Amino acid sequence: MYKITTLPGDGIGPEVIAGAVQVLNAVRERTGIEFAITEAPFGGNAYDQTGTPLPEATLRQCLASNAVLMGAVGGPKWDNLPVHLRPEVGALLPLRKKLAVFANIRPSMVFSSLVDASTLKREVVEGLDLVVIRELTGGLYFGEKRREQLPQGGFRVIETLEYSTEEIERVARFAFELARKRSGRLTSVDKANVLESSRLWREVVSGLAAEYPDVELSHILVDNCAMQLVRYPKQFDVMLTENMFGDILSDQASQLTGSIGMLPSASLGGQVGLYEPIHGSAPDIAGQNIANPIATIMSVAMMLRYSLDSEEGAALVERAVSSVLGEGYRTIDIMQPGMTQLGTSEMSRLIAQRVSEAGTTA
Ligand SMILES: NC(=O)c1ccc[n+]([C@@H]2O[C@H](COP(=O)([O-])OP(=O)(O)OC[C@H]3O[C@@H](n4cnc5c(N)ncnc54)[C@H](O)[C@@H]3O)[C@@H](O)[C@H]2O)c1
Numbered sequence: 001m002y003k004i005t006t007l008p009g010d011g012i013g014p015e016v017i018a019g020a021v022q023v024l025n026a027v028r029e030r031t032g033i034e035f036a037i038t039e040a041p042f043g044g045n046a047y048d049q050t051g052t053p054l055p056e057a058t059l060r061q062c063l064a065s066n067a068v069l070m071g072a073v074g075g076p077k078w079d080n081l082p083v084h085l086r087p088e089v090g091a092l093l094p095l096r097k098k099l100a101v102f103a104n105i106r107p108s109m110v111f112s113s114l115v116d117a118s119t120l121k122r123e124v125v126e127g128l129d130l131v132v133i134r135e136l137t138g139g140l141y142f143g144e145k146r147r148e149q150l151p152q153g154g155f156r157v158i159e160t161l162e163y164s165t166e167e168i169e170r171v172a173r174f175a176f177e178l179a180r181k182r183s184g185r186l187t188s189v190d191k192a193n194v195l196e197s198s199r200l201w202r203e204v205v206s207g208l209a210a211e212y213p214d215v216e217l218s219h220i221l222v223d224n225c226a227m228q229l230v231r232y233p234k235q236f237d238v239m240l241t242e243n244m245f246g247d248i249l250s251d252q253a254s255q256l257t258g259s260i261g262m263l264p265s266a267s268l269g270g271q272v273g274l275y276e277p278i279h280g281s282a283p284d285i286a287g288q289n290i291a292n293p294i295a296t297i298m299s300v301a302m303m304l305r306y307s308l309d310s311e312e313g314a315a316l317v318e319r320a321v322s323s324v325l326g327e328g329y330r331t332i333d334i335m336q337p338g339m340t341q342l343g344t345s346e347m348s349r350l351i352a353q354r355v356s357e358a359g360t361t362a
């Protein structure tokens, strides 16, 4: 019996997690896979209830699970708290660190029925299928930081970017292995013309290339990469990069698919897998039942594949999403003329229904 912890979080988090749980339950009925789902407080709502965004009990429960499914955290209500109590810095980052999930997989795939939903031209995005592997537990996010008051007034801040050979090597191996299973092409993204950390990054990644002779490795500077991602994204297959560059480039890559509401993620490398959509709590649309639940539902597919050993379940979910989009159903962020607009809960229900019906009709 697998143990799954859900952390709905804040803003649209609870709306998209409710949809994803519906889909998971449909997968259970369809495949017989056994799991127990337990919800836990996390983020701003946990701070409101308990005074901390990451309660001890929540962390313990996550560590004792096979997989954690997270919605999103944060929002204006908690933006002015001392930084260690903010949902992002006080809950999400320590959770990733404690789960030791150093490899964050963010696939950006364009569904054929959504080719015209992107703001980019059809020929630029049609058939796009790339994966960003983002280092998730190092870099600027976790380096030493401090703020000093200056005698003449104002402040000075110090923010440290640290990476060790070992931290780079383990995520790079992950990327080489994935590239080997896909097209055999790996692009490592850095800023080696300026940053010492990027020079070590490039050295370590290049040093591994001899062990993967079947993978064609190339390096690109991050600023050029950002430009190439909108100019000709299909040149990329597996992209490997450090924490902050990966954060920014994956939001950019999401827009190629039509919406940030489409991009799932899996964070791996520790004992427990962490699954979350790449988007945030979207306070501007929270509580309106209009958020796109597909990023979270596709994160469920990744969870079934990587933590619950159910390729069958993962494929059921992916096919259900594809078929609902193919039938012309859309949330507002991917709405196109002539299509049928659905809310978050209606879209989730329909995907769950397609999972339940799979293979039962000709
Ligand atoms: N993993 C996380 O928990 C996470 C990730 C990113 C941002 N955040 C937090 O979320 C809050 C809002 O951040 P932001 O506005 O910069 O980023 P965001 O991703 O929440 O929203 C950016 C834009 O995309 C839209 N959007 C996001 N998800 C969507 C969905 N599923 N369907 C349709 N539209 C969607 C939003 O409405 C908004 O216009 C901040 O507090 C931020 O720190 C949390």
Ligand SMILES: CC(C)[C@H](C(=O)O)[C@@H](O)C(=O)O
Binding pocket: 074, 088, 089, 092, 093, 247, 278, 280
């Ligand atoms: C909320 C924030 C800490 C987080 C990050 O930067 O990792 C988010 O933007 C993401 O992409 O998951």
Ligand SMILES: [Mg+2]
Binding pocket: 247, 248, 251, 278
């Ligand atoms: Mg982000």
